[in-house]
Amino acid sequence: MPAEIKGLNEECGVFAVWGHEDAAQITYYGLHSLQHRGQEGAGIVASDGENLHLEKGLGLITEVFQEKNFDRLHGRAALGHVRYATQGDGGYDNVQPLLFRSQSGGLALAHNGNLVNAQALKSQLEAQGSILQTTSDTEVIAHLIKRSGNLPLNDRIKQALSMLKGAYALAIMTEDQLFVAQDPRGLRPLSIGQMGDGYVVSSETCAFDVVGAEYIRDVEPGEMLMINEEGIHADRFSAPIQRTTCSMEYVYFSRPDSNIDGINVHSSRKRMGKQLAQEAPIDADIVTGVPDSSISAAIGYAEESGIPYELGLIKNRYVGRTFIQPSQELREQGVKMKLSAVRGIVEGKRVVMVDDSIVRGTTSRRIVRMLKEAGALEVHVRIGAPPIKNPCYYGIDTSTTSELIAGSKSVSEIEEMIEADSLAYLSVDGLESAIGKKEESIKHGHCQACFTGSYPTEIFPNTLHPHDKEV
Structure with missing residues (x-):
């Protein structure tokens, strides 16, 4: 992505x-x-x-x-x-x-x-x-x-x-x-x-x-x-x-048509959305997902809540990894080259925007603004995973707590920063339940260190960034 x-x-x-x-x-x-x-x-x-x-x-x-x-x-x-x-x-x-x-x-x-x-x-x-x-x-x-x-x-x-x-x-x-x-x-x-x-x-x-x-x-x-x-x-x-597969493989990284440990990724994400709707219901007119990895969770949220799912956000498939940005103003607007809000769908509506994570918060704020500029009356952000509060040392590019907005801010503070009308995350237990297990007899868990701070292996001091405390 x-x-x-x-x-x-x-x-x-x-x-x-x-x-x-x-x-x-x-x-x-x-x-x-x-x-x-x-x-x-x-x-x-x-x-x-x-x-x-x-x-x-x-x-x-x-x-x-x-x-x-x-x-x-x-x-x-x-x-x-x-x-x-x-x-x-x-x-x-x-x-x-x-x-x-x-x-x-x-x-x-x-x-x-x-x-x-x-x-x-x-x-x-x-x-x-x-x-x-x-x-x-x-x-x-x-x-x-x-x-x-x-x-x-x-x-x-x-x-x-x-x-x-x-x-x-x-x-x-x-x-x-x-x-x-x-x-x-x-x-x-x-x-x-x-x-x-x-x-x-x-x-x-x-x-x-x-x-x-x-x-x-x-x-x-x-x-x-x-x-x-x-x-x-x-x-x-x-x-x-005991196997502890990275939870974010299910939440974000893997393609929805992949199976991990016998569990289909799309099905897991739908269950995350359903669980999220149970934990954080809201009065709204439509549900939309941030393409692409959040679509499955958004569908699950819509099915569980009874609120219609709509394509309120469209991804431009033909924009490459980089593009000309001749000014700071255009760099700030760069997200619009990747995503577009569908005015005819969101205008005059109370929108539930389902996403898989908030890392630094800047992109979420831009998408919320985009939806409101397209006429959305309210934008309620629902995240299909718990807040990412801790660095990952196992192959994800979040190596410092300072990079993570949830590492220093409360949910209400993040809600204000991204300019959402409300914000809610999936619970840690809700995520574990939604991922599921292929067979109950298999000893199997999931790494949730980025959410809980509990790492499944020893973390060596020289792995840590100077701004992070030793785990």
Whole structure:
């Protein structure tokens, strides 16, 4: 989602193919399905069985890859990545997959998430003589694997993974093997699918539908899968811990046609809207959602409340990530190039505006103003998640409390700031209930640290921003 419309960005999306003649091309289409997870850079590494070949660049997947880019990407295996920078600079060197070559062969890595002990590991590696070429925490993983001695590669990877703290959905490819791993709490989604005799790995299941793959299962927390010509071999590098998938994957990041832990994202968002209508009812004429991720919750709110759902806000599909802004005045009006209020729908109406989050508050205020300028009599803002009060250290670009309006202001103060006639958030318990569970017997929870301040892992002091207190 463009940063001009929403205040949150997730780190990236991972996609890989093993055992298909058109592996690189399929990876391209898979990454296109995951474009919402990262828009700053994209890359694909392909293996022809003897060598690894890399093509990557800054920009959207359609900007980075043209037909000529695939001339070198031959082979039956490929690993791809789309990136939004949360750790490391947004430059070319940090675009993944990262590819490393040595006398023993090549190693390509693609990673979704964030390591909370990355700085400590970097200091340790540099003290032992390593020279880091990027500012990405993903490079740390490659150095740890290489420094694990003469063990078989799968054991070296397991040993390296045991040293990592934080969130990581990780894919590692050599000339003849693909390794897939999930952190011990499963904070970021990662799934396995099958395509003919080959296999597909994706951060979201929506990509399987696009490329014609059949979903097999999710990668389990603390699990490492080794995929090669003999098939899939499952191993563990960590004892099972209760899964705590990031709640914001359901609220905002994932596409509505994806399933996470067997739960459909659209259905979860509808339940959030229904729960929100129960917790925060209001007298109004229409309900509208802020495109795109809030539409499902808005539909749920309308169904539960009995207030008609209308397209009161329209998103311009043809505006790119950036556009010419020759003056400060036009920069302030930039949101209008992304969203438009439908005067014929909202004029003279009391509007319930459903959104998924308020991060800094500036965009919400502009949308409320836009609706009122289009003739809305009242704008009641309803948020399908609890207030985001705490930084995320697991791959979302909210690293300081000072960036978060709910970290320092009450709901009534935020209501006044965004110029809403009323404001209400979904409760923490309401969110957990709305997300749901596939099976009651599965030990499963969700990370709600950004709402509650209760982090599922240790947070290392050098991970924290100077303005934040140590957790």
